[in-house]
Structure formats: C-alpha cells, structure tokens
Amino acid sequence: MKITIPHFGNTHIAAKVLFEGLGIDYVIPPLSSYRALEAGDIISPDEICLPFKIMLGNVLQGIEAGADTVILPGSCGPCRFGEYGELQIQILEKRGYDIDFIVLEKPSEIGVQELLNRISHISSASKKNKGMKIKALLDAYYILKEIDNIESKCRYLSGYEKNNGDFKRILYHFQLETMELKRPVDILNCIKKYNRSIADIAIDSNKNPIKISIIGEIYTVTEAFSNYYLENKLMDYGVSVKRSLSPSWWVKNMLLTPIKLNSIKINRAAKEYIPLGIGGHAVECIGEALITSKIGFDGAIQVFPLGCMPEIVSKAVLKQISEDKELPVLNLVVDGLSSEAGIITRLEAFIDMLERRKKCIL
Amino acid sequence: MRLGIPKGLLYYKYHDFGEVFFSELGAEIVTSENTCRKTLDMGALNCVDEACLPIKVFHGHIGLLQEKCDYVLVPRFMSIYKHEYICPKFCGLPEMIKSSYKNLKIIDTGPIYADSSESLYKWCREAARPFTKDENKIQYAYAQGMKAYKQNKTVVHKSDSKLRVALIGHPYNIYDNYLNMNIVLKLQKLGFGVITEDDIGEEITNRFSNELFKRPFWTFARRNYGTAVYLATNKQVDGIIYISSFACGIDSVVIELIKNRLNDFPVMVLKLDEQTGEAGFNTRLEAFGDMMKRS
Numbered sequence: 001m002k003i004t005i006p007h008f009g010n011t012h013i014a015a016k017v018l019f020e021g022l023g024i025d026y027v028i029p030p031l032s033s034y035r036a037l038e039a040g041d042i043i044s045p046d047e048i049c050l051p052f053k054i055m056l057g058n059v060l061q062g063i064e065a066g067a068d069t070v071i072l073p074g075s076c077g078p079c080r081f082g083e084y085g086e087l088q089i090q091i092l093e094k095r096g097y098d099i100d101f102i103v104l105e106k107p108s109e110i111g112v113q114e115l116l117n118r119i120s121h122i123s124s125a126s127k128k129n130k131g132m133k134i135k136a137l138l139d140a141y142y143i144l145k146e147i148d149n150i151e152s153k154c155r156y157l158s159g160y161e162k163n164n165g166d167f168k169r170i171l172y173h174f175q176l177e178t179m180e181l182k183r184p185v186d187i188l189n190c191i192k193k194y195n196r197s198i199a200d201i202a203i204d205s206n207k208n209p210i211k212i213s214i215i216g217e218i219y220t221v222t223e224a225f226s227n228y229y230l231e232n233k234l235m236d237y238g239v240s241v242k243r244s245l246s247p248s249w250w251v252k253n254m255l256l257t258p259i260k261l262n263s264i265k266i267n268r269a270a271k272e273y274i275p276l277g278i279g280g281h282a283v284e285c286i287g288e289a290l291i292t293s294k295i296g297f298d299g300a301i302q303v304f305p306l307g308c309m310p311e312i313v314s315k316a317v318l319k320q321i322s323e324d325k326e327l328p329v330l331n332l333v334v335d336g337l338s339s340e341a342g343i344i345t346r347l348e349a350f351i352d353m354l355e356r357r358k359k360c361i362l
Numbered sequence: 363m364r365l366g367i368p369k370g371l372l373y374y375k376y377h378d379f380g381e382v383f384f385s386e387l388g389a390e391i392v393t394s395e396n397t398c399r400k401t402l403d404m405g406a407l408n409c410v411d412e413a414c415l416p417i418k419v420f421h422g423h424i425g426l427l428q429e430k431c432d433y434v435l436v437p438r439f440m441s442i443y444k445h446e447y448i449c450p451k452f453c454g455l456p457e458m459i460k461s462s463y464k465n466l467k468i469i470d471t472g473p474i475y476a477d478s479s480e481s482l483y484k485w486c487r488e489a490a491r492p493f494t495k496d497e498n499k500i501q502y503a504y505a506q507g508m509k510a511y512k513q514n515k516t517v518v519h520k521s522d523s524k525l526r527v528a529l530i531g532h533p534y535n536i537y538d539n540y541l542n543m544n545i546v547l548k549l550q551k552l553g554f555g556v557i558t559e560d561d562i563g564e565e566i567t568n569r570f571s572n573e574l575f576k577r578p579f580w581t582f583a584r585r586n587y588g589t590a591v592y593l594a595t596n597k598q599v600d601g602i603i604y605i606s607s608f609a610c611g612i613d614s615v616v617i618e619l620i621k622n623r624l625n626d627f628p629v630m631v632l633k634l635d636e637q638t639g640e641a642g643f644n645t646r647l648e649a650f651g652d653m654m655k656r657s
Contacts, residue, residue, distance in 0.1 A: 047614035078447035078580065083615045086576050090622045103576075109445070276440075276473055278453035307412070307609040313454030316410045320461035333412065 001025060001100075001125045003069045004062030006055035007032050009222035010151065011247045014144035017184045021136025022126035029062040032225035036061055037336050043091055050226055050305035050336050051219040052084055059088065063097060071122070074105040078279035079310055108258070139184045141251060146191045148248040150174060153198060155231055159209025159240030162202040168235045170197060210354050213292040214243040215285045216303040217311050220334055221245055227303050227334055228343050237351055242297070244288055245281060266291065273317050280310030286317055293325040298354045300327060306335040328354060363493065365389040365469065366431035369396060370420030371452070372439060374537035379511040380435065383486065386503035387493040392431045394423040397540040399638075401426060406636055408462045415607040415634050416534045417451055417458070419541065424459055424466070433469045433492065440473040446581045449612055479508075523555035525655060528593045530559060530586045530620075531605035531613075535634060542605055543640050545632075545647070549603075552651040557599060559589045566592050574619070583616045590620045594627045600654040601628035603647075608635040628654060 003026045005015050012028045019026040030036070032054050040057030059070050075082040085103035092099050102122060107115045123133060151171060158167040174194045181187050212234060220226045221243060234241050244266070256262035266287030274286045285302065292300050302318060304311035315331055322329045330350045332343065365384050367377065377393075385391050395401070397419055405422025413421075427434055436459050439452045447453070456471035472488045475481040483504055490500045527549055535542055536558055546556050559567075559582075567588025571577055578584045586604075593599045604620070606613035617631055630650045632643070 045614050045618040047609060047611075048618075049611070049614075074576075078450045078453065080611050080615060082579060083576070086574060087615060087618060089575055090619065094622060105576075274454065274457055276438075276453060279447070279450040282450070282454065307611055307614070309450040309611045310454070312410055312412045313451055313458055315412065316458040316461045317454075319410075 001069050002027055002067045003071060003122070004029060004059065004065070004067035005071050006058035006062075007223060008219065009224075009247045010147045011144065013147055013178050013187065014140040014247070016182065017143050017187060018136055018140035020182055021128070021139055021184060022123065022133060023128050024122070024125050027062055027065045027067045029058045029065065032058060032223060037225075041336065043095060045087070047307060048087070049080060049307055050334055051217075051223070052080070052087070053336060054223065054226055055084065056088055056091070059092075063092075063099060068098075069100040069102060071102045071104065074103045079308075081280070136184075139188075141248075143184070143187055143191070144251065145248040147178065148246040150191065150194055150198065152243065152246070155235065155241040155243070157198075157201070157203065157240070158235040159211065159238055160203045160205060160207050162204045164238065165236075166201045167198075168232065170194065170201065208358075209238055209240045210299075210351060210358065211240040211242065211297040212354075213288060213297050213300045214241060214303065215245075215288040215292070215300050216281075216314075216332075217285075217305060217308050218245045218250060218281050220303045220305050222247060226305070226336075227332065228340050230301070230303065230332070230343075230347075233344065233347060234351075237347075239351060242292075245284060263287070269294075273321060274314075278310055278313055280308065282310035282314040285311065285314040286321070289318055289321050289327065289329065290325070293321070293327040297327075298358060299329065299350065301330045301332060301350070303332045303334060306333050328357070363389055363433065364392050364431040366392045366394065366424075366427035366434040368420060368423030368427055368434065368436075369394050370423045370538075371416055371455075371534050372437070372448075373534075375533050376511065378514045379507040380437075382510040383503045383507035384435075384493070386506050387490050387499065389493055392427065394427045397423070397538050401540075402636060402638075410458065412609070413451065413458070414610050415541065415636065416532070416538075417455075418636070419534075419538070420455070421459065421462055424463060428463060428466055433467045435489075436468045436471060438471050438473050440475050441581070442476040443581050444477045446477075446579055446584065448581055523550075523553060525553055526555040526557060526599045527654065528557050528590060528599040528602045529605065530590050530602055532582050532586075532607075532610075533559075535605045535607060541607075541634055542632075543638070543643055545603070545605065548644065548647055549651070552648065554600075554651065554654075557593060559585045562589045562592060570595075578616070578619075580612050580616075583612050587616055587619055587623075590629075591623050594624050600657070601630070601650065603650070604629060604631045606631060606633055608633050628657070 003019060003024060016028060036057030037054050039060045040053040044053045044056055072085050074085050085101060089101050102118050104118060105115065126133060154167040154171040161167055177190055178187055181190060214221050214231065222245065224231065231241050253262045263284065266284050269290040270283045270287035274283055277283050289300050302315065318329050321327060367380055381391050401419055401422035404425040405418035408425055409418045409421040424434055436456045438456050439448050441447050456468060459466065469489055469492055472485055474485045486504050487500055494500065529536055549556050567585050570588040570591040571584045578587060590602050594602060604617055606617065621629055
C-alpha cells in the first residue's frame with residue numbers, strides 16, 4: 001500500500017511526519033500548480049468548484065508517482081465538499097484506475113464502527129505498536145500547529161519589518177527546507193531554528209501598516225496556489241495579514257465540534273448576523289469579519305471559488321456588515337483562470353483605497 | 363394583516379400548506395405574480411451576482427411584494443428529510459434577503475426542520491406568533507394546512523403517450539413555467555409524455571440512491587438521482603432531460619453521477635440563466651426529441 005493525499009496548505013508536512021512515524025509507504029504529490037489544475041480540470045465536471053479540480057489533479061500526480069491508496073477527508077454537507085469522495089472514486093474508476101479510497105467521515109454519519117474500520121485500513125499497514133502510532137499522530141498535529149504558527153507570525157509581522165522582504169524570504173526558506181526533510185526530529189529542529197531566526201529579524205514597532213484579514217472558503221484561503229499567492233503579494237506591499245482559518249484550526253475545530261466547544265469566539269461574534277450554521281465555513285467568515293472590524297483592522301479580503309454555495313450567502317451578509325461597520329471588503333472569486341494581472345490590479349486598488357482612508361478622514 | 367408569500371423556490375411544492383395555514387390564522391394572503399421579466403430584472407438587480415437564477419428570482423418576488431403587504435414569508439428550509447439538506451443557500455436565505463431589502467418585515471425566520479411533524483409544528487408555532495397566541499387555533503390551522511397539502515400533493519403527469527421523457531431537476535425549475543420556458547408544454551407538443559420526480563415513490567428512489575458509495579445528503583439530489591436511474595434502467599422513458607440552473611452546486615455533482623451511472627442513455631442538460639433566448643432552447647429540445655424518436 002502506498003498512500004497519497006491531496007494538498008491543503010501545510011498539511012503535506014504533517015502528513016509526511018505521520019506516515020514516517022507509522023512506517024507506512026507514502027508519496028506526496030508535487031505542490032499544486034497549473035499542471036495539477038489542468039490534469040484535474042480535464043476529467044472533472046465543468047461546474048464543480050475549484051478545490052475539487054486541484055485536489056483531483058494532486059491525486060492524479062500522486063498516482064503517477066506510484067500511489068495506490070488515497071486518503072480524503074469527508075463531511076456531510078450541505079456543502080459540496082462532502083461529495084468529493086464519491087465523485088473522485090467514480091471519475092477515476094471510469095478512467096480505468098484501480099485505486100483504493102479511504103474517506104474519513106464524521107462518526108455520526110457513517111457510524112463509529114465504519115470509521116474505525118476505515119482507519120484500521122491505514123493503521124494495519126503500519127508495523128509500529130500502539131504507543132508509537134499515537135506518538136506519530138501527536139507529533140503530526142504538533143508540527144502542523146507549529147508550522148501554521150510560523151507562517152501566520154511571518155505574515156503578520158511583515159508589515160512591521162525594517163528591511164523589506166525579510167519575512168517573506170525567511171518563510172520561503174522555511175517552506176523549502178521542510179519540504180526536503182523527512183524525519184520528525186529534523187523537522188522539529190528546523191521549526192526551532194526558524195523560530196529563533198524570526199525573533200532576530202529587525203522590527204520597527206513605530207510603523208503603522210495596513211492590516212488586512214483574509215476570510216472566506218477554507219481551501220482557497222489556505223492553498224496558496226488557488227488564490228494566486230495572495231498572501232505573498234500582500235507581504236510585498238508591506239501589509240500585515242491575519243488569517244484564522246488554517247489546517248491546524250480545521251483539525252482542532254473538527255475535534256471540538258461534537259462537544260460544541262469549537263471556535264466559540266467566532267460563533268458568538270457571528271450570531272448577530274447569521275444565527276445558524278449553513279455549511280462550509282460561512283459562519284466563520286462572518287464571525288471573522290466582525291472580529292476584524294472590532295480589533296481595528298483596515299479591511300478584509302474574502303476569497304471563495306466560483307459557485308461556492310455557503311460563501312455566496314456570506315458575501316450577501318458581508319455587504320451588509322461592510323455598510324454597518326464601515327469595513328471595506330474585497331471579494332475575490334477564484335476559478336483557476338490564469339489571468340493574474342486582473343487580480344493584481346484589484347489588489348493594488350484596494351490597498352490604495354485603504355491607505356487613503358487611513359490618512360484622510362474626509 | 364397582510365402576509366406576502368413569494369412565488370419562488372419551494373412555493374410550488376408547499377404553497378397549499380402555507381396558504382391554508384396562514385389564512386386559517388387570520389392573515390390575508392397576498393401572493394406575488396407569476397414569475398415574469400419584471401421579477402427577473404428586479405431579482406438580478408437586488409441579489410448577489412454569484413447566486414443562481416432561482417435565488418435571484420426569489421429576490422425579485424420579494425422586491426415586487428414588499429409594497430403590497432405588511433409582512434413577507436421567507437422560509438428557512440433546513441431539511442425536509444432526516445440528515446438531509448436542500449442547499450446551503452436555503453439555510454441562509456433570510457440573511458440574503460435582509461441584506462438586500464433593508465426595511466423589509468419578515469415573519470419568523472427560524473429554521474424549518476420538516477423531517478417530523480413535531481419539529482414542523484414547532485416552527486409553525488413560532489411563525490404564528492404575530493397573528494395569534496391561541497394554541498388551539500394554531501393546531502387547527504396546522505391540521506387544515508396538512509390536509510390541503512396532502513390533497514394536492516400528487517402531481518401525476520399525463521404520460522399516455524408512447525414516447526416518454528423524464529424531466530429531472532429541482533422543483534423550482536420544473537414548476538416555474540417562466541424560468542423553464544414552458545418546457546412541459548413544449549415537450550407535450552412534440553409528442554412526449556413527461557414524468558417527473560414527483561411521480562416516483564420514495565421507496566424506489568431510495569433503492570437506487572443507496573447503491574452509491576455515499577447516499578447524497580441533499581434531498582433533491584437523492585430524489586433526482588434515484589428517479590433518473592430507475593426510469594432509465596427500467597426502460598420507462600426514452601430519454602432524460604435535466605433542467606438545471608447555471609452554477610448550481612448540487613446539480614454539478616448529481617448530473618455527473620447520473621451520467622456515470624447511465625453510460626450511453628440519452629441525457630440532455632439544459633442550463634437556465636438570466637438570458638432568455640428561447641430559440642436556442644427550442645432547437646435543442648426539437649433535436650433531442652427527433653433523436654429519441656429515431657432510436
């Protein structure tokens with residue numbers, strides 16, 4: 001058995017740690033790119049959302065590299081993400097691939113036994129004992145959290161740096177280095193090293209940079225390729241960026257949902273505008289926007305794939321929040337088209353507008 | 363008090379219940395006009411650009427209604443079967459409407475779980491609040507509403523013709539004759555009997571949708587998939603026409619599942635959007651009809 005997973009932000013590093021720890025054969029597909037998108041696009045239904053196409057492309061590239069088993073997370077709606085497993089299985093089957101899919105769903109929908117069966121399918125391939133399996137799992141989660149942490153630190157502090165581009169450079173090197181490393185210990189050491197070098201970067205705390213919060217659909221905000229490397233671009237403009245939705249948040253949220261302790265702050269903030277969960281991460285999007293305006297950020301950028309059902313609702317609500325709280329919001333709808341120039345123009349215009357608002361009261 | 367009921371989305375499926383229930387409570391019911399050009403324009407103007415056509419049309423109905431009544435009904439359908447949904451946009455419909463029409467008075471926007479009569483009654487009690495607090499009256503109205511709903515539920519289409527076609531899609535696309543440009547009539551004129559999802563029992567559709575690796579969690583996806591596969595594999599129809607609105611997230615999945623399952627069976631997908639070019643629509647219908655007649 002050789003396992004592969006589609007990309008989702010930094011999860012591939014944590015997955016690597018997990019599989020190394022379990023002693024399971026695996027292959028990480030190349031990072032998302034136009035090649036992955038194209039490969040997925042050709043065999044996807046036309047109107048399916050962008051994450052599906054990129055993820056299918058990742059899976060195909062993983063299979064090319066020798067994988068025969070795919071792990072996919074699932075959900076039970078009402079957003080389309082819950083049907084990804086079903087569709088990908090059918091599409092690959094039709095094209096003659098003989099691939100095992102392990103779809104990890106909530107136990108409330110498929111039953112605890114079925115979930116355990118599916119997990120045991122993975123863990124039975126590992127020869128490690130129970131203690132080591134649990135350690136591998138905890139290591140993976142810890143590393144995921146730390147990596148997300150470093151990333152968000154760099155993105156936020158880049159607005160305050162003395163020498164332009166310091167944080168971007170360090171983040172880039174960090175990502176390159178963790179890609180190469182395999183053993184959990186090495187990755188942990190690497191995280192420590194970079195934490196130290198981040199602390200060494202010269203910071204000008206008198207600066208008052210523009211602060212933007214990135215909200216929207218979780219895949220398109222975390223997977224840098226799908227949003228045209230939006231956050232890197234903002235770093236170039238000297239903007240401080242905050243983003244709460246990340247793979248580690250997702251894991252934590254999923255674990256805490258059954259006992260209703262997930263993202264209490266966000267849910268409470270969102271209640272005024274959207275009283276019920278409507279699927280996807282619409283509530284988080286609204287909650288984030290409200291928190292953003294409360295803590296004095298200058299604006300928010302909502303990113304979502306074309307046709308995303310929950311985010312269409314949140315876009316409508318954001319329009320109202322934008323008026324009520326005087327929070328500028330830029331809606332970026334991504335659909336995998338390669339015209340980056342249009343995005344850059346809109347971003348620049350948005351930032352110019354925020355700068356002006358900051359300087360002039362009238 | 364005048365209560366406005368917009369003729370959009372699930373109106374065609376549940377209007378009997380709604381109209382009887384609220385008029386029994388003493389409300390004067392005002393329904394919007396049938397969908398027309400004006401509704402479409404009003405909706406496109408007041409709705410989020412990315413939304414699908416039925417949602418825009420619903421916005422249009424509300425826009426045209428708001429002058430004529432004191433309150434409007436914007437139902438928040440969460441689910442009509444256990445563990446199933448309709449669409450995320452249905453769950454957030456009142457929010458979308460509120461952000462477009464600021465001064466609109468909407469009667470209770472609590473979630474509707476119509477998967478059991480208790481939870482449906484719970485919503486009814488909340489919704490009845492502006493009209494009456496008399497529990498007996500609400501109970502009576504509820505019973506009357508249910509009666510009306512059950513009486514008018516069966517929509518069996520005439521299908522005595524030898525050639526038959528399955529018209530699959532969300533109910534708001536199938537029953538709104540302006541949106542679908544009178545497709546049922548057109549098909550009948552071409553000599554086809556029309557069968558829809560409403561003519562097929564729950565048990566049959568479940569049998570086929572349970573074949574899937576994972577049962578779809580959208581009610582109409584499950585129904586449409588089951589209906590299409592049942593009718594096609596049992597040779598009950600000569601072809602399938604799937605009528606879908608542009609950028610419908612649910613249809614993007616279901617159409618693929620149906621096509622994968624049925625391989626070479628004739629399936630035509632008709633996309634609806636704000637453009638109302640009827641000629642192209644007719645040409646495609648005629649061509650598909652000819653093809654079915656020949657095969």
